[in-house]
Amino acid sequence: MELLDGQLVSRTIKEGLRLKVAQLTAEGRKVPHLAAVLVGNNGASETYVGAKVKACAEIGFKSTLVRLDDDISENKLLGIIDDLNDDPDVDGILVQLPLPKHISDEKVINTIHPSKDVDGFHPVNVGKMVQGLPTFISATPHGILLMLEHYKINTKGKHAVVVGRSNIVGRPMSILLSSNTPTGNCTVTICHSHTHNLAEICRQADIIVAALGRPEFVKADMVKEGAIVIDVGITRVPDSTRKSGFALKGDVKFDEVAPRCSYITPVPGGVGPMTIAALMKNTFLACEERNGATQI
Amino acid sequence: MELLDGQLVSRTIKEGLRLKVAQLTAEGRKVPHLAAVLVGNNGASETYVGAKVKACAEIGFKSTLVRLDDDISENKLLGIIDDLNDDPDVDGILVQLPLPKHISDEKVINTIHPSKDVDGFHPVNVGKMVQGLPTFISATPHGILLMLEHYKINTKGKHAVVVGRSNIVGRPMSILLSSNTPTGNCTVTICHSHTHNLAEICRQADIIVAALGRPEFVKADMVKEGAIVIDVGITRVPDSTRKSGFALKGDVKFDEVAPRCSYITPVPGGVGPMTIAALMKNTFLACEERNGATQI
Numbered sequence: 363m364e365l366l367d368g369q370l371v372s373r374t375i376k377e378g379l380r381l382k383v384a385q386l387t388a389e390g391r392k393v394p395h396l397a398a399v400l401v402g403n404n405g406a407s408e409t410y411v412g413a414k415v416k417a418c419a420e421i422g423f424k425s426t427l428v429r430l431d432d433d434i435s436e437n438k439l440l441g442i443i444d445d446l447n448d449d450p451d452v453d454g455i456l457v458q459l460p461l462p463k464h465i466s467d468e469k470v471i472n473t474i475h476p477s478k479d480v481d482g483f484h485p486v487n488v489g490k491m492v493q494g495l496p497t498f499i500s501a502t503p504h505g506i507l508l509m510l511e512h513y514k515i516n517t518k519g520k521h522a523v524v525v526g527r528s529n530i531v532g533r534p535m536s537i538l539l540s541s542n543t544p545t546g547n548c549t550v551t552i553c554h555s556h557t558h559n560l561a562e563i564c565r566q567a568d569i570i571v572a573a574l575g576r577p578e579f580v581k582a583d584m585v586k587e588g589a590i591v592i593d594v595g596i597t598r599v600p601d602s603t604r605k606s607g608f609a610l611k612g613d614v615k616f617d618e619v620a621p622r623c624s625y626i627t628p629v630p631g632g633v634g635p636m637t638i639a640a641l642m643k644n645t646f647l648a649c650e651e652r653n654g655a656t657q658i
Numbered sequence: 659m660e661l662l663d664g665q666l667v668s669r670t671i672k673e674g675l676r677l678k679v680a681q682l683t684a685e686g687r688k689v690p691h692l693a694a695v696l697v698g699n700n701g702a703s704e705t706y707v708g709a710k711v712k713a714c715a716e717i718g719f720k721s722t723l724v725r726l727d728d729d730i731s732e733n734k735l736l737g738i739i740d741d742l743n744d745d746p747d748v749d750g751i752l753v754q755l756p757l758p759k760h761i762s763d764e765k766v767i768n769t770i771h772p773s774k775d776v777d778g779f780h781p782v783n784v785g786k787m788v789q790g791l792p793t794f795i796s797a798t799p800h801g802i803l804l805m806l807e808h809y810k811i812n813t814k815g816k817h818a819v820v821v822g823r824s825n826i827v828g829r830p831m832s833i834l835l836s837s838n839t840p841t842g843n844c845t846v847t848i849c850h851s852h853t854h855n856l857a858e859i860c861r862q863a864d865i866i867v868a869a870l871g872r873p874e875f876v877k878a879d880m881v882k883e884g885a886i887v888i889d890v891g892i893t894r895v896p897d898s899t900r901k902s903g904f905a906l907k908g909d910v911k912f913d914e915v916a917p918r919c920s921y922i923t924p925v926p927g928g929v930g931p932m933t934i935a936a937l938m939k940n941t942f943l944a945c946e947e948r949n950g951a952t953q954i
Contacts, residue, residue: 468791485785492784492833493825495764519852527836529789537788537833540823540848549859551847552836556815563845 363620364513366592366627368505371512372635376421379646383422394649395424396480396641397446399457401439401465402432407458414456417638423645426452436465440473447475453649454480456641477652480644483530492537498644503534505636506571506592507545508643513625515545515590522548523564525580525613526573531594535571560584572613582618591619591626594633659916660809662888662923664801667808668931672717675942679718690945691720692776692937693742695753697735697761698728703754710752713934719941722748732761736769743771749945750776752937773948776940779826788833794940799830801932802867802888803841804939809921811841811886818844819860821876821909822869827890831867856880868909878914887915887922890929 383393396418400411411427418425428442439461446455455478457470471483479487482500490497499507510517522539526532532552540550548569553560564570564584572580573594585591595613612629620626627633679689692714696707707723714721724738735757742751751774753766767779775783778796786793795803806813818835822828828848836846844865849856860866860880868876869890881887891909908925916922923929 485789485791486782487785488788489781489783489785492788492829493781495781519854521854527838533788533833536836536848537829540832540850542823542850547850547852549847549849549853551845552832553845554836554838554843556843557845558815558817 363623364625366509366513366625366632368509368627368632368635371509372505372639374512375508375639376417376642379423379642380421382646387422392451392649392653393422393424394453394645395426395451396454396456396645397426397428397449397452399428399430399439399442399446399455401430401434401458401461404460407460411458413638414641417642418645421642423642424451432462434465436469439465439470443470443473447473447478452478453652454478454645456481478648480641480648482534482644488529488534491534494541494543498647499538499640500530500534501637501640501644502531502573502594502633503538504640504644505633505638506535506594507538508640509592509627509633509636510545515625517545517569518547520548520568520590521551521566522569522571523551523553523567524571524573525553525560525564526571526575526594527552527554528573531573532571535573539569539571570614574613576613577611578613578615580614580619582615582622585619585622587622588624589622591623592633593627593629596629596634659919660921662805662809662921662928664805664923664928664931667805668801668935670808671804671935672713672938675719675938676717678942683718688747688945688949689718689720690749690941691722691747692750692752692941693722693724693745693748695724695726695735695738695742695751697726697730697754697757700756703756707754709934710937713938714941717938719938720747728758730761732765735761735766739766739769743769743774748774749948750774750941752777774944776937776944778830778940784825784830787830790837790839794943795834795936796826796830797933797936797940798827798869798890798929799834800936800940801929801934802831802890803834804936805888805923805929805932806841811921813841813865814843816844816864816886817847817862818865818867819847819849819863820867820869821849821856821860822867822871822890823848823850824869827869828867831869835865835867866910870909872909873907874909874911876910876915878911878918881915881918883918884920885918887919888929889923889925892925892930 415425446452455474476484476486482498487497524536536550536552539548561584569590571592577597593612593614598608599611601609711721751770772780772782778794783793820832832846832848835844857880865886867888873893889908889910894904895907897905
């Protein structure tokens with residue numbers, strides 16, 4: 363069993379980007395600039411946005427954190443996004459979700475210009491991903507592909523079972539793993555809350571992507587010997603033995619599943635750090651696309 | 659075994675639309691208008707476009723057939739599409755594929771305004787379909803869903819195996835059948851040329867969608883007793899016993915598979931006619947969306 367070490371791979375990718383940015387700076391060219399919009403002060407959102415801003419600093423990207431009160435009107439928020447769309451210095455825009463209930467996620471996402479949509483949530487970018495056209499692939503699925511690539515895992519002809527059909531993880535993973543690409547060409551089964559005999563289906567899998575958000579749902583008896591297990595879940599569960607009072611658990615019962623696997627991602631330290639690396643890659647790409655042609 | 663009669667369902671849908679158009683006409687309102695663009699004179703394309711124009715006439719839609727020489731420049735074609743985009747009388751635009759090699763399908767499709775893209779091929783419409791937002795679903799998958807709906811086939815929790823991952827059939831079918839909708843909620847396995855043990859996977863299926871374009875590929879020993887089989891293939895194979903010199907074959911070996919099925923589509927007369935009905939529905943919808951608000 364080998365651990366898929368998201369910390370390590372993420373560091374490697376970020377280091378690669380840092381060198382590229384250093385090169386841009388040495389040449390007097392514009393460096394990538396990510397604008398993050400945070401509405402309200404949800405604890406988890408603060409943490410996620412903080413990690414993204416920190417990653418920008420490490421790599422040498424410029425970042426702008428736009429903090430807004432949670433009673434901001436939808437129109438005002440859309441206006442702020444329009445300003446970021448129009449700002450020639452800004453390459454990538456991300457709006458941290460979830461948003462307050464009075465604001466439509468859909469409207470906000472659709473307002474971000476597709477060429478700055480580094481989260482890859484705009485329908486036109488999702489459509490391009492489905493059609494195999496170059497685009498921004500959203501951070502979690504993109505991060506998982508980067509991890510498979512790093513560990514040179516051959517996916518071709520493998521049977522991948524994706525548990526969960528969310529727009530941000532399960533659905534795009536099922537599409538990407540079955541696409542005709544070097545990290546695709548799997549036979550893919552997508553499962554969800556209406557799936558019967560889930561355990562039986564999982565037992566057929568060469569690759570399991572667990573993205574349902576139920577801590578320790580995937581047990582040893584659902585996993586074939588030698589399978590590759592990608593655990594996307596991350597849930598706080600009460601744990602009185604810890605000072606924080608909670609432990610972070612994935613969707614996979616790691617202790618009993620890991621011994622059966624050829625590869626498995628830990629939680630934390632697996633998929634999580636990869637999402638940041640993927641976002642950084644997208645931001646760099648956005649900068650290249652936007653400025654490449656006009657730079658010397 | 660019951661036949662899924664595409665001719666019958668298509669007629670029913672078209673008759674429903676005809677009555678709605680008669681109502682619009684009686685009220686002195688605008689009727690739906692489909693513009694079809696045909697480049698060159700490929701025999702199959704002529705047939706397909708002809709069938710679409712004929713369906714418009716039957717229902718009472720206005721249609722415009724724009725015939726262009728196959729040496730038209732890409733720019734000129736894009737200009738013609740722009741004119742159709744700007745024409746307030748035109749509700750839906752379809753460009754019959756394939757196009758001559760010197761013209762990019764992608765550029766042409768992306769030039770059609772998404773609100774007139776009744777074929778549902780524009781990335782923004784594909785993205786909306788993935789995200790479960792209201793949009794134009796492309797004709798073949800939409801037609802299959804309309805057929806499932808007509809026959810009140812309960813898809814929830816069924817295991818659907820989609821053979822083929824094309825952008826126009828296999829891929830969207832796999833997404834739609836696994837979406838959280840009345841004709842979705844299947845567990846879906848998507849298979850393709852790199853799939854191992856395809857027969858074994860097909861034998862698990864409650865629903866098989868065969869969309870690989872290989873005549874009579876799906877044999878009886880690949881189909882579970884009681885399965886629902888949707889045959890999307892339609893290939894001309896030589897047949898000296900027929901006056902035309904060819905027969906139309908689906909991707910399913912009908913004679914031996916049909917007795918095992920609860921439902922099966924014939925070829926021809928199954929999915930084919932449904933694609934026309936679906937296109938007509940999309941055109942009606944486009945007209946409603948575009949003109950609804952401004953009509954009395």
